[in-house]
Amino acid sequence: MTYLFPPVETVGLPVAGTSDLFPVRRVYCVGRNYAAHAREMGFDPDREPPFFFCKPNDPQSIVPVAAGETVSIPFPPQTENYHYEVELVVAIGKGGSNIAVDQATEHIFGYAVGLDMTRRDLQMKMREMGRPWEIGKAFDYSAPVGVLHPASTVGELGSAAIVLDVDRQTRQKSDLSHLIWSIPEIVANLSTLFELQAGDLIFTGTPEGVGAVKPGQTMAASVAGLTPISVQVVQL
Numbered sequence: 001m002t003y004l005f006p007p008v009e010t011v012g013l014p015v016a017g018t019s020d021l022f023p024v025r026r027v028y029c030v031g032r033n034y035a036a037h038a039r040e041m042g043f044d045p046d047r048e049p050p051f052f053f054c055k056p057n058d059p060q061s062i063v064p065v066a067a068g069e070t071v072s073i074p075f076p077p078q079t080e081n082y083h084y085e086v087e088l089v090v091a092i093g094k095g096g097s098n099i100a101v102d103q104a105t106e107h108i109f110g111y112a113v114g115l116d117m118t119r120r121d122l123q124m125k126m127r128e129m130g131r132p133w134e135i136g137k138a139f140d141y142s143a144p145v146g147v148l149h150p151a152s153t154v155g156e157l158g159s160a161a162i163v164l165d166v167d168r169q170t171r172q173k174s175d176l177s178h179l180i181w182s183i184p185e186i187v188a189n190l191s192t193l194f195e196l197q198a199g200d201l202i203f204t205g206t207p208e209g210v211g212a213v214k215p216g217q218t219m220a221a222s223v224a225g226l227t228p229i230s231v232q233v234v235q236l
């Protein structure tokens with residue numbers, strides 16, 4: 001038996017300091033995980049349980065960004081409010097279900113900087129109608145991700161500056177210590193809902209300051225201790 005056409009290739013994220021690629025399986029995302037961002041989206045951040053959504057895992061969704069390069073992504077169709085969201089991305093190295101909070105870091109391979117690009121107008125419309133968020137969140141080229149740094153080299157990242165600039169002007173600036181749900185708590189909670197596997201990525205939420213980008217603008221996203229990413233929006 002042969003495939004009718006070539007199957008979709010797995011996305012591989014470069015691992016800092018090695019020639020290895022981390023093969024991506026699923027892409028999970030956490031909603032509203034910084035209090036000030038929850039407020040700017042119209043919610044009271046009272047430590048409700050974390051909630052999750054997903055992005056596709058194919059090469060038309062995830063955009064690996066190598067160190068020192070600026071990658072171009074197309075301005076997506078059907079939106080007039082295309083937003084950046086800088087996020088810490090956690091990469092799972094060892095799977096599991098019902099992982100305990102105090103065991104969670106053993107399941108983490110490493111960390112990267114990511115952008116949860118969002119068609120905010122479509123997300124809001126779906127939110128108001130009680131419909132799924134896919135068209136606002138899971139569209140083509142919606143998940144640029146940088147080089148992965150093994151936890152064995154960067155540690156647990158309990159506190160680190162997280163910043164996003166657009167054309168060298170700072171728009172988002174916070175610290176990972178402001179996460180409502182810590183990284184171990186996110187891994188533990190997510191693993192009660194899905195059996196995690198090596199290769200899974202978790203976008204851990206964005207701080208306040210989200211806003212729109214237009215074609216021609218360049219986003220620089222960083223988390224202290226990790227390789228930053230540079231992504232330019234282009235009009236196709």
Ligand code: MN
Binds near residue numbers: 029031087116205206
């Ligand atoms: Mn997000």
